Amino acid sequence: MIDRQQQIDEYVATWNETDPDLRLAMIEKVWTEDGHYVDRGAEARGHAQISANIDRIHRKFPDRIYGRTSEIYHHRDRARFEWAIIDPAGRPTFGGVAYAKFGDxxxxxxxxxxFGQIPDAVR
Structure with a gap:
């Protein structure tokens, strides 16, 4: 069984990788081939679309860091955690909560x- 804490932390790391080839390799490691990402501004299916969405956010919010701002709470094949995108001065640009489902x-x-309340600190 893959450690879910590690999977979420590696997922978070994909949002901070600016090299498209390295990011795609990271995504292939942590996502199933038919992985599905959705938020109020985006929907992406599969490794290439997930990577393209991250690239879109990098262009829209340059020099930002994506960070986990809470513990990871697990239940069966699901998890939840809070997150934020941080500007170069260390201030959250925006944040929210993510719900994950793991494959077999x-x-x-x-x-x-x-998207939701901006957290006070990033882990």
Missing amino acids: DGRLRSIIGF
């Missing part, structure tokens, strides 16, 4: 992101 092989099958 332990990789991420889906992430649903909700």
Whole structure:
């Protein structure tokens, strides 16, 4: 069984990788082939679309860091955690909560992101 804490932390790391080839390799490691990401502004299916969505956010919010701002709470094949995108001065640009579902092989099958209150600190 793949460690879910590690999977979420590696997922978070994909949002901070600016090299498209390295990011795609990271995504292939943590996401199932049919992985599905959705939030109020985006929907992406599969490795290439997930990577393209991250690239879109990098262009829209340059020099930002994506960070987990809470513990990871697990229940069966699901998890939830809070997150934020941080500007170069260390201030959250925006944040929210993400709900994850894992596939049978332990990789991420889906992430649903909700925007919400900006957290006080990033882990």
